[in-house]
Amino acid sequence: MIYNIQIKVMPLKELLDPQGKAVLGGLQNLGLSQVLDVRIGKHITLQLDAASEKEARDQAEQACKKLLANPVMEFYEIGLIGQ
Amino acid sequence: MIYNIQIKVMPLKELLDPQGKAVLGGLQNLGLSQVLDVRIGKHITLQLDAASEKEARDQAEQACKKLLANPVMEFYEIGLIGQ
Numbered sequence: 001m002i003y004n005i006q007i008k009v010m011p012l013k014e015l016l017d018p019q020g021k022a023v024l025g026g027l028q029n030l031g032l033s034q035v036l037d038v039r040i041g042k043h044i045t046l047q048l049d050a051a052s053e054k055e056a057r058d059q060a061e062q063a064c065k066k067l068l069a070n071p072v073m074e075f076y077e078i079g080l081i082g083q
Numbered sequence: 084m085i086y087n088i089q090i091k092v093m094p095l096k097e098l099l100d101p102q103g104k105a106v107l108g109g110l111q112n113l114g115l116s117q118v119l120d121v122r123i124g125k126h127i128t129l130q131l132d133a134a135s136e137k138e139a140r141d142q143a144e145q146a147c148k149k150l151l152a153n154p155v156m157e158f159y160e161i162g163l164i165g166q
Contacts, residue, residue: 002119006091008126011121023150030149036085037130043091045105047120055095059117066113067106 003056009069009076010041011053046070086131088122092152093124104111106109 011017020038027035046063050056060078069076094100103121110118129146133139143161152159 007163008089010126010128013096026150027146032142032146032149034132035146036132037128039128041126041128043093043126044103045093045120045122045124046118049117049119059115063110063115063118065113067109079113 001050003050003053005046005048005056005060005070006079007044007046007060007064007076008041008079009044009064009074010039011073012075015073019045042068042075084133084135086133086136088129088139088143089162090127090129090143090147090151090159091124091162092127092147092157093122094156095158098156121146124157125151 011020017039022038023040024035024038027038046060048056048059050059057078064076064078065071094103100122107118107121110121129143131139131142132152133142140161147159147161148154154166
């Protein structure tokens with residue numbers, strides 16, 4: 001079965017996010033002064049062929065560990081698995 | 084009230100995503116042959132000070148239109164609004 005998996009990879013909360021800070025400045029210059037903080041990471045959609053939801057999630061977990069996320073600087077969340 | 088807003092900005096489905104294709108090749112070289120397709124976009128977390136959930140969502144919508152997403156190449160989804 002084909003599963004679509006949504007993965008979010010974000011900079012760790014303890015780390016500065018210069019890209020987010022730049023976008024925060026941009027939004028405030030555009031008049032959106034209610035925005036207090038911005039953090040920017042990656043959103044990855046995987047299409048996976050797996051026998052079960054559990055297998056799909058395991059494969060996604062492996063993909064994150066081996067390639068998609070750098071644990072020194074980033075954390076990831078795997079979510080929204082639909083067929 | 085403080086709202087945390089999750090925004091996903093992805094390349095349009097009709098467009099080629101060279102970054103995704105490169106990562107797909109990388110995952111297959113690592114032995115994850117069950118992965119059929121990869122698409123990569125941005126995940127943005129906004130912290131917003133707003134009076135209501137509706138106002139927070141409106142502000143996020145404006146931020147996307149004015150700065151965060153380029154409608155020629157990308158679509159966005161605003162989700163998971165929590166206090």
